[in-house]
Amino acid sequence: MKRFPLFAAAAFLLAACQSEAPDLRLNDLGYFERQGVNVLVFNNPFSGGFNDEKDSGIEVVHHGVRTIQGGAVRLSPTPEQWDLVPTMTSRTVDTLAQSIEVGMRYDWYDFDSRVVVQPKGKAVEISVYLDKPVPEALAGEAGFNIEFLPSQYWLKTYLVDGKPERFPRYAVSDTKVRPNEEKVRQFKGYRTYDDRGTGEFIEALPLSTGHEFLMAPDAPERMVKITSESEMKLYDGRMLAQNGWFVLRSVLPAGKTGKVLTWTVEPNAVPGWIREPNVGFSQMGYVPDQPKVAVIELDRKDKVKAKASVWKVEADGSEREAFSGPVKVWGEYYKYNYAKFDFSKLTEPGVYFLKYGDVRTGNFIIDPSVYDKITVATSDVWIPVHMNHMAVHEAYRLWHGEPFKEGYLQAPPSTDHFDLHWQGPTTDTKYKALELIPGLNVGGYFDAGDFDIETGSNISVVQNLITLWEQFRSERDETFVSEEQRYVELHRPDGVPDILQYIEHGVLNLVAQAEQIGHMAQTLSNSVLDNYHHLGDASGITDGLHYDPRLKPYQKSADGKSSGTPDDMWAFTSRNPGLDLQAATMFAAASRVLADRNPGLAQRALKQSIRLQEEGTKLMATDTTSRNRRRMNQGGNFSTALQLYVSTKDPKYLEQFTAAVWPALERMPMGAISAALDAVPYLDEAYKEKLRPYVEQYRDYILQLEEQNPYGVPIGLGNWAGGGQVTGFGTTVCNAHRHYPDIIGKEHIYKAPSWLFGCHPYHNYSWVAAVGAARPKQVFYGNNRADFSFIPGNMAPGLLFRQPDHFENYDDWPFLWGQNEGTIAGNVGYLIFGETFRNVEAN
Numbered sequence: 001m002k003r004f005p006l007f008a009a010a011a012f013l014l015a016a017c018q019s020e021a022p023d024l025r026l027n028d029l030g031y032f033e034r035q036g037v038n039v040l041v042f043n044n045p046f047s048g049g050f051n052d053e054k055d056s057g058i059e060v061v062h063h064g065v066r067t068i069q070g071g072a073v074r075l076s077p078t079p080e081q082w083d084l085v086p087t088m089t090s091r092t093v094d095t096l097a098q099s100i101e102v103g104m105r106y107d108w109y110d111f112d113s114r115v116v117v118q119p120k121g122k123a124v125e126i127s128v129y130l131d132k133p134v135p136e137a138l139a140g141e142a143g144f145n146i147e148f149l150p151s152q153y154w155l156k157t158y159l160v161d162g163k164p165e166r167f168p169r170y171a172v173s174d175t176k177v178r179p180n181e182e183k184v185r186q187f188k189g190y191r192t193y194d195d196r197g198t199g200e201f202i203e204a205l206p207l208s209t210g211h212e213f214l215m216a217p218d219a220p221e222r223m224v225k226i227t228s229e230s231e232m233k234l235y236d237g238r239m240l241a242q243n244g245w246f247v248l249r250s251v252l253p254a255g256k257t258g259k260v261l262t263w264t265v266e267p268n269a270v271p272g273w274i275r276e277p278n279v280g281f282s283q284m285g286y287v288p289d290q291p292k293v294a295v296i297e298l299d300r301k302d303k304v305k306a307k308a309s310v311w312k313v314e315a316d317g318s319e320r321e322a323f324s325g326p327v328k329v330w331g332e333y334y335k336y337n338y339a340k341f342d343f344s345k346l347t348e349p350g351v352y353f354l355k356y357g358d359v360r361t362g363n364f365i366i367d368p369s370v371y372d373k374i375t376v377a378t379s380d381v382w383i384p385v386h387m388n389h390m391a392v393h394e395a396y397r398l399w400h401g402e403p404f405k406e407g408y409l410q411a412p413p414s415t416d417h418f419d420l421h422w423q424g425p426t427t428d429t430k431y432k433a434l435e436l437i438p439g440l441n442v443g444g445y446f447d448a449g450d451f452d453i454e455t456g457s458n459i460s461v462v463q464n465l466i467t468l469w470e471q472f473r474s475e476r477d478e479t480f481v482s483e484e485q486r487y488v489e490l491h492r493p494d495g496v497p498d499i500l501q502y503i504e505h506g507v508l509n510l511v512a513q514a515e516q517i518g519h520m521a522q523t524l525s526n527s528v529l530d531n532y533h534h535l536g537d538a539s540g541i542t543d544g545l546h547y548d549p550r551l552k553p554y555q556k557s558a559d560g561k562s563s564g565t566p567d568d569m570w571a572f573t574s575r576n577p578g579l580d581l582q583a584a585t586m587f588a589a590a591s592r593v594l595a596d597r598n599p600g601l602a603q604r605a606l607k608q609s610i611r612l613q614e615e616g617t618k619l620m621a622t623d624t625t626s627r628n629r630r631r632m633n634q635g636g637n638f639s640t641a642l643q644l645y646v647s648t649k650d651p652k653y654l655e656q657f658t659a660a661v662w663p664a665l666e667r668m669p670m671g672a673i674s675a676a677l678d679a680v681p682y683l684d685e686a687y688k689e690k691l692r693p694y695v696e697q698y699r700d701y702i703l704q705l706e707e708q709n710p711y712g713v714p715i716g717l718g719n720w721a722g723g724g725q726v727t728g729f730g731t732t733v734c735n736a737h738r739h740y741p742d743i744i745g746k747e748h749i750y751k752a753p754s755w756l757f758g759c760h761p762y763h764n765y766s767w768v769a770a771v772g773a774a775r776p777k778q779v780f781y782g783n784n785r786a787d788f789s790f791i792p793g794n795m796a797p798g799l800l801f802r803q804p805d806h807f808e809n810y811d812d813w814p815f816l817w818g819q820n821e822g823t824i825a826g827n828v829g830y831l832i833f834g835e836t837f838r839n840v841e842a843n
């Protein structure tokens with residue numbers, strides 16, 4: 001992506017000429033643009049994976065912030081995540097006519113529509129066309145919607161046909177109820193709501209109705225004028241779901257074809273606006289002798305300043321310039337221009353901040369100890385808060401009570417789940433559909449911002465915690481865990497290293513799965529969508545009573561132990577021998593580390609390990625599913641062989657490992673290098689020598705990253721931001737440096753932490769909640785996201801890419817999981833990275 005400054009200069013001159021006529025124009029990337037305003041038309045189509053992810057359709061990036069999205073024909077006034085989204089059937093960019101046309105289709109209703117967007121001066125005209133009238137079932141329901149980001153509009157004003165109003169800070173508008181029969185179908189026929197036996201669903205009523213809406217006249221950067229001959233209504237999507245947006249909507253007329261609706265949308269552009277520079281630096285600070293480079297992200301129209309400076313905060317509160325140096329242009333990367341400021345020469349411990357032009361950053365520390373505590377919030381708070389089947393207390397606060405007391409039922413065959421799970425045509429167990437599988441409500445970790453136990457993820461978490469324990473033996477004890485009392489208390493030492501207790505807690509659930517089910521479940525998850533989207537205390541997701549279908553919904557049995565509410569969680573039990581083998585490896589390692597701490601559990605783990613290893617191997621030999629083949633090919637088996645060799649010292653596993661590792665390194669050197677490096681401490685010098693050329697290749701990859709983007713780390717462009725990729729990269733670089741310091745210099749180990757702690761695009765906040773930084777991110781997609789808060793120690797996935805050129809990370813809106821969610825696997829990945837980095841850094 002890197003282009004040279006020469007081109008940047010040319011683009012600058014061209015842009016300067018165009019500023020005489022600042023109308024919206026269709027650019028080479030296929031969206032409409034003028035300085036401060038980007039109008040995107042299905043550059044990001046609805047993916048359908050989780051339905052409405054609030055990042056699709058017609059979108060507006062307004063003065064650098066994506067404040068409008070979801071522009072499309074929709075079937076509800078305030079669409080929720082699991083409402084149907086249209087499939088994009090065509091997208092035509094007509095450079096001559098300066099227009100973009102998109103075909104949309106709802107298969108379930110056999111309903112097609114088209115939207116055509118064309119610039120008209122500083123506005124775009126959006127028209128909806130129908131070749132056939134709106135189907136009868138959708139008359140009055142189908143409409144054209146666009147959505148406005150609440151956190152950027154609340155408390156601002158709007159004018160509707162000239163009448164002043166204010167966007168509400170909290171959802172408090174009016175609602176009505178309608179009979180369930182009238183509800184438009186939701187994702188796979190599931191329902192997002194629990195009607196409490198009323199037979200009715202809720203619909204939001206509009207805040208305002210009119211033909212001209214002027215949004216945010218009091219905030220020029222957010223001001224948008226929308227006019228139409230069709231009646232428009234403004235709704236508050238948060239009435240039904242906390243992650244809803246403000247929705248402007250016109251219902252499509254029934255019985256009509258051709259052009260059925262036209263809106264004119266004019267986002268204001270502030271004259272002369274240039275985006276404020278984003279000065280990226282490590283909020284966690286720097287150790288004295290490490291490289292210190294700030295990366296400055298600049299509007300392409302901004303002129304790069306020659307110099308930047310570092311200021312020291314003195315003990316008497318005064319400030320003085322401690323260093324000043326040149327700013328070097330790096331070049332363009334996607335939307336912006338980048339420059340670097342190297343202040344490595346500054347080594348004196350102290351409190352500092354950076355100055356670049358008018359920008360003054362928050363402060364940071366230079367000191368040998370800055371990295372000492374980078375993992376404590378994750379290990380002391382985030383991980384224990386995610387312990388399932390426990391009540392978790394912290395000082396005066398209850399994080400959550402004990403969830404899922406009623407246990408888990410066998411998922412019925414042929415279930416297509418809403419969180420991407422499924423149950424195959426049989427149960428694969430001795431249990432009948434909806435029969436209680438005893439003993440599963442123990443141990444385990446919530447997957448993420450949701451509360452299911454993802455078995456694969458839990459296995460890798462336990463495996464990683466074991467690796468961490470065996471490598472670094474952290475005896476840290478800040479957590480009280482009583483499995484007997486099902487009680488956790490944060491910041492209360494109990495004489496047992498926390499990491500052993502975390503391993504034990506994970507193993508308790510996984511061993512129970514192997515014993516009770518006979519093999520590993522895919523997942524233990526919600527049975528009904530209306531409790532899957534639960535926010536807050538996990539103990540309230542289900543009623544804690546066994547489901548008895550003989551009772552009526554919401555009715556309790558006389559003994560108070562069961563209810564007719566079908567809210568019990570399900571175990572999805574279709575057998576996956578690949579998962580069984582993964583568990584077998586982990587159980588072998590767990591039996592090793594738990595032998596002293598909990599001999600009974602260690603025995604059970606070993607027994608299941610041997611059984612699953614035998615059964616899994618046999619099944620794998622005959623298994624032809626692509627998932628397992630892929631796993632075999634990707635070298636999952638040589639990591640396993642290494643683990644087994646470390647556990648047992650049986651040379652047959654060493655043979656398996658060496659037979660697989662070299663072909664894997666040839667096939668995909670960057671994919672296999674991490675596992676190959678893990679083996680170095682256990683193998684001989686000959687192995688280490690043979691690996692050397694691959695480490696040299698890895699160095700070339702690291703150097704090439706510096707050419708690819710200004711931050712020198714792998715930047716993910718997927719629908720889930722690449723924080724995990726960066727921690728994985730950081731861990732691998734640290735291990736490569738540890739074993740091959742002559743090939744991988746120490747300077748490279750600081751790239752991943754710089755990115756994680758604030759040196760990255762969009763803003764310069766640390767991706768890790770609460771620790772070390774003057775300005776960590778403040779909102780995350782955790783189970784407390786409705787409070788616009790965080791769970792300390794969470795590492796956000798971070799920087800999300802939106803096609804074709806926009807990176808973002810909202811820090812005033814927690815609800816986009818792809819940028820703000822913490823997962824148990826991701827945060828344990830951060831813990832591994834942090835511990836590895838701290839140890840390698842200190843040596």
Ligand SMILES: [Ca+2]
Nearest residue numbers: 419447450452
């Ligand atoms: Ca999940």
Ligand SMILES: [Ca+2]
Nearest residue numbers: 477479496498
């Ligand atoms: Ca402890």
Ligand SMILES: [Ca+2]
Nearest residue numbers: 543544545568
């Ligand atoms: Ca229940």
